[in-house]
Amino acid sequence: MPGLAGVRFWRETQSLYNLIGNRCGKCRTVYFPPRPVCPVCHRESIGRMEELKLKGDCEVLTFTVVQEPRRGFELQVPYVLAIVRLDEGPAILGQVVDCAPADVRIGMRLRSVFRKIGEEGKSGVIHYGYKFAPG
Amino acid sequence: MREVMVIGAGITPFGELWESSLRDLGIQAGLEAIRDAGITSSDIDALFVGNMAAGRLIEQTHIGALIADFAGLAGRNLPTVTVEGADASGAAAFHHAYLSVASGLHECVVVGGAEKMTDLPDADVTEIMSTALDQQWESFFGATLFSVYAMIARRHMHEFGTTKEQLAQVAVKNHAHGALNPQAQFRRPIKLESVLGAPRVADPLGMLDCAPISDGAAAVVLCSADRARKLPGQHVRIAASAQAGDTLSLGSRRSLTAFDASRVAMERALKLAGRSRTEIDVAELHDVTTISEILAIEDLGFVKKGEGGRAAESGMTALSGELPVNTSGGLKARGHPLGATGIAQVIELWSQLTGNAGKRQVKDARVGLAHNVGGAGATAFVHILEAA
Amino acid sequence: MVVGIVSYGACIPRYRIESSTIARVWGQDPESIGKQLGVFSKSVPSSDEDVVTLAVEAARSAMRRCRLPGSIVKAVYVGSESHPYAVKPTAGIVAEAIEATPELTAADFEFACKAGTAAVQACMGLVGSGMIDYGMAIGADTSQGAPGDALEYSASAGAAALLVGRKNLIATIEHTCSYTTDTPDFWRREGQTYPQHGGRFTGAPAYFRHILACSRNLMKAVSSKPSDFTYAVFHQPNGKFPLRVAEELGFTADQVKPGLLTPEIGNTYSAAVPLGLSAVLDIAKPGERIFVTAYGSGAGSDAFDITVVEGIQKLDRSNTLSVRSMIDSKVLIDYATYAKLRGKIEMGGAT
Numbered sequence: 001m002p003g004l005a006g007v008r009f010w011r012e013t014q015s016l017y018n019l020i021g022n023r024c025g026k027c028r029t030v031y032f033p034p035r036p037v038c039p040v041c042h043r044e045s046i047g048r049m050e051e052l053k054l055k056g057d058c059e060v061l062t063f064t065v066v067q068e069p070r071r072g073f074e075l076q077v078p079y080v081l082a083i084v085r086l087d088e089g090p091a092i093l094g095q096v097v098d099c100a101p102a103d104v105r106i107g108m109r110l111r112s113v114f115r116k117i118g119e120e121g122k123s124g125v126i127h128y129g130y131k132f133a134p135g
Numbered sequence: 136m137r138e139v140m141v142i143g144a145g146i147t148p149f150g151e152l153w154e155s156s157l158r159d160l161g162i163q164a165g166l167e168a169i170r171d172a173g174i175t176s177s178d179i180d181a182l183f184v185g186n187m188a189a190g191r192l193i194e195q196t197h198i199g200a201l202i203a204d205f206a207g208l209a210g211r212n213l214p215t216v217t218v219e220g221a222d223a224s225g226a227a228a229f230h231h232a233y234l235s236v237a238s239g240l241h242e243c244v245v246v247g248g249a250e251k252m253t254d255l256p257d258a259d260v261t262e263i264m265s266t267a268l269d270q271q272w273e274s275f276f277g278a279t280l281f282s283v284y285a286m287i288a289r290r291h292m293h294e295f296g297t298t299k300e301q302l303a304q305v306a307v308k309n310h311a312h313g314a315l316n317p318q319a320q321f322r323r324p325i326k327l328e329s330v331l332g333a334p335r336v337a338d339p340l341g342m343l344d345c346a347p348i349s350d351g352a353a354a355v356v357l358c359s360a361d362r363a364r365k366l367p368g369q370h371v372r373i374a375a376s377a378q379a380g381d382t383l384s385l386g387s388r389r390s391l392t393a394f395d396a397s398r399v400a401m402e403r404a405l406k407l408a409g410r411s412r413t414e415i416d417v418a419e420l421h422d423v424t425t426i427s428e429i430l431a432i433e434d435l436g437f438v439k440k441g442e443g444g445r446a447a448e449s450g451m452t453a454l455s456g457e458l459p460v461n462t463s464g465g466l467k468a469r470g471h472p473l474g475a476t477g478i479a480q481v482i483e484l485w486s487q488l489t490g491n492a493g494k495r496q497v498k499d500a501r502v503g504l505a506h507n508v509g510g511a512g513a514t515a516f517v518h519i520l521e522a523a
Numbered sequence: 524m525v526v527g528i529v530s531y532g533a534c535i536p537r538y539r540i541e542s543s544t545i546a547r548v549w550g551q552d553p554e555s556i557g558k559q560l561g562v563f564s565k566s567v568p569s570s571d572e573d574v575v576t577l578a579v580e581a582a583r584s585a586m587r588r589c590r591l592p593g594s595i596v597k598a599v600y601v602g603s604e605s606h607p608y609a610v611k612p613t614a615g616i617v618a619e620a621i622e623a624t625p626e627l628t629a630a631d632f633e634f635a636c637k638a639g640t641a642a643v644q645a646c647m648g649l650v651g652s653g654m655i656d657y658g659m660a661i662g663a664d665t666s667q668g669a670p671g672d673a674l675e676y677s678a679s680a681g682a683a684a685l686l687v688g689r690k691n692l693i694a695t696i697e698h699t700c701s702y703t704t705d706t707p708d709f710w711r712r713e714g715q716t717y718p719q720h721g722g723r724f725t726g727a728p729a730y731f732r733h734i735l736a737c738s739r740n741l742m743k744a745v746s747s748k749p750s751d752f753t754y755a756v757f758h759q760p761n762g763k764f765p766l767r768v769a770e771e772l773g774f775t776a777d778q779v780k781p782g783l784l785t786p787e788i789g790n791t792y793s794a795a796v797p798l799g800l801s802a803v804l805d806i807a808k809p810g811e812r813i814f815v816t817a818y819g820s821g822a823g824s825d826a827f828d829i830t831v832v833e834g835i836q837k838l839d840r841s842n843t844l845s846v847r848s849m850i851d852s853k854v855l856i857d858y859a860t861y862a863k864l865r866g867k868i869e870m871g872g873a874t
Contacts, residue, residue: 012271017620033272062293062391064285066277067335071262073277075570075863081282081337083290083386091386093273093283097571098537106293114579114620115571117276126607127275128575128616 006125016129019054019112021090030054032090056112058084058132061091065101072118080104084132098133110134136237138360140370140523143172144482149351149470150320157193157251160352161202164475165247172356173368176208179356180241182215185228185248186474191263193254202247221267221509222423224248225353225477226378226516233376236357243362247354248479250472260348264473267510269384281345281424283385283511285337288426290391292339294441297429299339301444303330305425306343306467308447312454313464315494320349320470330425344425349470353478355485369489374410374502375519377403383513392441396515397434397506404504404517412436415519416500417487418458419480421508422465428452431506432460435517454495462487462495480505481518488522526651527695528829529591529688530838532584533801534577535681535788535849538567540861542676548858549671556676561762565679565789567856568665570864574603575613577682577794578663579620584843585659585684586621589691593622596686598649598658599629602638602793604711605665606631617661635709636758637819638662639683639793644699644825646687657688664792669717670867677761679789683797693835694804694813697828698745702737709820720820726764729822734758734768737824738816742772745828749773753811756782756799758818760790774814781806782813787850793819800829802846807831 012033014020021032025048026041032054038045063082066073073079080096082104096104097115110132117127145167147160155163161184169176182203190196199215220227225248232246252260265279273283291297307327313319325343333341363370379399382388389395405412412435420435422428429443437458438446446452452460463469463483466476484503486492492500505518541564543553557563568577578601586593599621601613614629632638632645639662646658663682668674687696708729711718721729734757742748749755755774757765762785769779782799784791791798796817803813813829862868 009271009275013619018622062286062290064282064289064340065335065338066279066282066285067337068261068279068281069258070265070274070277070279071258076277079277081276081278081286083286083391091391093276093278093384093386095276095571097569106290114583115576116573117571126573126575128579128620129276131276131571 006120009127017114019056019130021052021054022049023052024048025050030088030090032086032092054086054088056086056130058086058110060104060106060108060110061085062106063096063104082132084110095131096133097131108134137239139233139236139357139373140360140363141355141373141481141485141520142358142363142366142368142370143168143356144354144485145171146318146353146479146482147351148318149349149472151253152350153253155350157189157195157249158201158205160251160350161247161249162206164249164352164354165202165206165245168245168247168354168356173366174243174356176211178243179208179213179245181235181244182208182213183228183232183244183246184215184217185224185477186217186250187219187222187224188263188266188473189251192260193251198249202249220514222471222473223477223507223509223514223516224474225479226505226507226518227477229477229481229518230376230378230516232357233373236359243356243358245354245356246478247352248475248477249352250474251350252348252472253350257348273384279337280511281340282337284424284426285340286385287391287430288339291426291429294392295444297444299331300327301448302339302344302425302429303327304447305422305428306330308453309422309461309465309467312462312495313468316464316469319464319468320347321464321468340424340426346423346466346471349472351470351472351475353475353482355478355481370523371485371488372521372523373518374521375404375407375517377407378514378516379403381513385511388512392430394430394434394508394512394515396512397431397508398436400515400517401435404519408519410502410519414502415458415504416502417462417484417497418460418504418506419463419465419483420460420506422461422467423471423508427508428460428465435506454497459497462492462497477505477507477516480507481520484520488520524651524689525695526647526687526689527692528685529657529691529693530585530589530686531684531801531804532581532588532843533681533683533798533846533849534580534584535846536566536568536572536577537852537854538569538856538864539564539853540567540856540858544858545676560676561786562677562789563786565677566681566791567861567864568680572665572680573607574605574663574665574682575607575616577665577680578613578617578661578684581663581682581684582617582621582659582661585686587842588838588840589686590839595657596621596623596659597627597655598646599623599627600632600642600645600658601661601663602632602634602642603663604633604635604638604792634823635819635821636792636795637817637823637825639797640817640825643685643687644701647696647699650687650689656690657686660685660687662793662797664794666792667717667865674718674720677785677790679791681788681791681794681798683794683801685797691834692832693838694829694831697830698741699825699827700737700741700744701823701825702733702740703823704733706822708822725820729820730758730760730764730818731768733822733824734816734818735771737826738772741816741826741828747828751812752778752814754781754803754807755779755814756796756803757816759783759785759795759799762786784846784850798846804835805845805847807835809833809835
């Protein structure tokens with residue numbers, strides 16, 4: 001994936017680096033990643049979505065230990081992916097680090113950390129973003 | 136809307152077909168379907184092709200135009216449409232082909248699905264299959280399609296006590312069926328221990344829990360009931376063609392262990408067909424992974440949520456069971472050329488409903504159901520076909 | 524006007540490889556190598572850690588401790604010799620990740636192991652002149668030593684961030700001075716993976732000359748003697764040099780030990796002195812003085828006279844980790860894993 005893929009992810013920097021999501025001004029539901037329209041309030045939410053920084057504290061809902069990696073993730077095998085429920089409400093997918101795969105449990109508490117997600121090859125852009133770790 | 140019939144079918148073997156290109160496969164299936172239907176090229180009003188990823192797999196888009204051209208139909212300036220719905224592209228193409236005839240726009244159309252997956256290394260193919268996920272918020276972090284299904288499996292095991300053995304039984308059953316299907320990619324039965332001991336893909340799923348990489352194409356001919364009456368040969372009626380959607384990413388779903396898209400598509404299909412699910416005699420369900428079939432059995436309402444694990448284990452969904460599922464071998468054993476699967480499922484029902492399923496024949500099969508899912512459940516199609 | 528430290532934060536990767544493990548691979552004596560070098564284990568970054576991620580975690584820790592919003596930071600400088608990009612500043616990414624963007628200045632610094640303290644001096648200038656209120660100076664590295672070379676035992680990874688300002692201080696920086704020459708003791712050419720060094724030349728004409736001269740200049744400038752200080756933090760390429768230079772200057776081992784981390788985590792290069800200082804700030808009390816001299820090959824030293832003030836007790840340490848706790852939460856790895864993580868295995872162009 002050479003060239004301008006760096007731009008595609010640059011747009012999401014605030015969310016990837018700082019967990020900026022948003023909240024519907026009408027029903028107060030929190031969303032991450034941020035949404036342009038609230039799926040509950042529809043048109044009544046347009047123009048009323050408020051930016052919100054999420055704390056990154058969460059709980060594991062489910063997880064897997066990946067043995068056959070996505071391209072670019074070979075050096076990390078085996079790596080743990082989880083769907084976590086952030087305390088503010090949204091559930092998102094992220095990698096679990098600083099924890100042996102055998103120690104990951106449904107229900108365990110994690111916090112967000114800032115890590116390298118990948119890179120566009122040795123001469124391309126480096127992608128950073130959130131992962132989750134215990135403690 | 137008027138009644139639409141399936142009047143002919145053609146399918147290539149599925150597997151690693153090194154000698155065949157995508158256009159070879161598409162044409163092979165298409166020409167066979169046309170011959171089977173007893174029509175000529177001048178009868179065809181349009182071509183619909185389901186294809187997920189030729190743009191990346193072989194760097195070719197515009198597949199409809201490609202196949203029409205090399206099938207010799209370009210001279211008629213035939214309208215062609217390429218339809219994409221992740222790995223439900225086949226069912227999506229079928230749905231739109233059906234609508235074009237039901238609405239009266241066309242009289243007779245050919246709809247096929249084709250995919251050529253072996254012209255790239257496996258790692259690239261995994262990557263491309265994973266484009267059906269949320270690229271920005273799932274794939275970006277290292278998720279592959281199978282890893283998302285693995286997370287669904289783990290949650291299902293956590294919530295309902297489903298076991299790895301129950302997952303494995305789905306694979307064992309489908310390979311046993313595949314052994315009876317001469318077009319299947321895998322035609323030998325497998326043992327439970329082999330499934331449990333296979334190399335891990337994403338725990339708890341191993342290699343034999345996941346559909347293979349396959350080349351293949353399948354095509355059917357659809358026409359209005361009025362036109363079909365004037366043609367010889369066996370015909371099958373399309374009783375329902377329904378679709379439902381859901382959020383793209385798994386985390387945004389209402390539940391981590393159910394595909395609402397499947398449930399709602401089923402409700403819509405049953406309503407359109409005016410039937411209840413107990414009338415379904417045979418079903419092709421989307422088993423891109425073993426957990427997928429367990430979810431499908433539950434989401435389509437054949438068993439209660441959480442009890443899907445028992446279906447294959449108990450023999451309920453075996454060829455001799457009360458609801459034979461995936462008599463073709465399913466995506467697991469018959470193979471899963473992404474865009475072709477939806478049509479291949481329809482063709483299995485066609486074989487069953489016309490009494491041509493050979494050793495896989497379900498006795499007195501009169502109503503069949505095909506269920507095709509896109510990606511990790513953001514799209515689902517349910518088709519109900521009836522013997523005419 | 525008085526300039527000082529407002530907050531600080533650190534980040535040390537969890538993985539450790541022991542010197543004895545490395546020695547076994549290269550046919551050295553595993554039993555004696557640790558004592559010989561004064562380095563018993565070193566930190567190793569995971570495949571998803573680099574100078575950017577370590578710097579961000581350290582900077583975030585500093586901001587959490589002082590509970591100030593990122594928008595007050597008007598300068599971010601990151602000193603390293605292992606920035607992930609040769610061109611594209613680590614500082615810009617850090618600034619984004621602490622929500623200090625866009626109205627601030629930022630740049631990356633390089634001066635071997637004293638790039639971090641050079642960044643501190645630059646922030647002191649901006650703050651002291653009244654141009655800004657708060658500036659963040661970070662020293663971070665994930666340096667590599669050539670396989671089989673002496674430096675392989677010590678080249679490690681870590682980061683420490685110092686928020687410099689003139690209000691809400693936890694410590695004042697009474698004075699700073701530097702001593703800079705052109706000395707070829709250790710260098711790395713553009714495009715080369717591993718550095719070169721002058722063996723024993725890195726001792727007397729390099730490390731010792733600059734630290735001794737700079738430290739003596741600082742002592743004279745502030746009219747103090749070693750016993751006026753509670754702590755002394757020196758650059759620490761191994762476990763022995765800092766103790767020798769301390770002795771020559773008249774400091775005791777007890778003054779040096781709290782800030783001497785190399786024996787356990789290796790030489791974190793640009794982070795070494797900032798991390799040593801952070802370890803001291805974790806335990807220092809108001810009124811205590813800290814003597815700091817950094818050294819960077821090429822060569823130069825920066826020295827600081829620091830006094831801890833009452834404000835240090837107001838720091839919120841609840842959601843951050845101390846240097847000691849990071850040193851102690853370690854996961855031992857073998858040489859093969861280390862080689863894989865550090866990209867020392869020839870992948871044949873596949874990745």
